[in-house]
Amino acid sequence: MALIEKFKDQGVERIGNGTVAAEKSLSRGTIAMFNASGALEEAGDTAGCVFAGIAKHSAEAGENAEFDYGSPFFYPAVTAALADIGDEVYISGAGTLAKTSVNRIAAGRIVDAEAGSGWWIDPLLAGAPAWGQTDTDASGEVAVAGMSADGIVMVTLAEDPGSNQALSDVVCASGKFTVYATTGAARAALASKKINFLILAKA
Incomplete structure (x- = not known):
């Protein structure tokens, strides 16, 4: 105790x-x-x-x-x-x-x-809601216990403090979410970057 x-x-x-x-x-x-x-x-x-x-x-x-x-x-x-x-x-x-x-x-x-x-x-x-600052891995992923494909996460790039623009291309999956720096045909994961995140829902 x-x-x-x-x-x-x-x-x-x-x-x-x-x-x-x-x-x-x-x-x-x-x-x-x-x-x-x-x-x-x-x-x-x-x-x-x-x-x-x-x-x-x-x-x-x-x-x-x-x-x-x-x-x-x-x-x-x-x-x-x-x-x-x-x-x-x-x-x-x-x-x-x-x-x-x-x-x-x-x-x-x-x-x-x-x-x-x-x-x-x-x-x-x-x-x-959970929030914090962390680093994405080499695949642009962040491990989150309990996360599902129905999760909702907002992300901003912590390494660019002058910009409050949210990174809208965030894909949730079982046990993780992945952040993408670009969309469409040029889509690429935001690898090894410091981000701010706000988890609004995990499932």
Whole structure:
């Protein structure tokens, strides 16, 4: 279990409250969720539950507890990398978060990362479109877990900051999208280029 102790100064605190579930308790800094009955308890990867926020104080079963669901918070993760920025995180276990989980209970999106140390997560962006900056490979492709042929992606060329023109020729497929620099008979993949992307839908 990770206790959340660091918050971004520029974040907007938003306070919610609820009743702690029977035979459960919350500690200050605990990642909290609403269970299927609508009561608060420590986060766990359990079907039917919803992320609530970070507990503001300790509370016992039956007591009212406040939680912050607005302030971006720091979550320790030794695997953290700058490439994680833009990824969504989910409740993965007892008070833990990860980029994958069984029930995919969204807890926020990574807005900054300290390599080898942890993620800065904005809970207000849970379920929001994914965005970020990355490099296409030699085939103009970018791997994206869960992407399908019905996905919708917008791309701009990051190496040309003076231009906001979108690259409209983006083709989605299973597990990836491909960016093309030209269309028609002269169509060629945009290989090994830095791009900005916004994923509006994966399927």
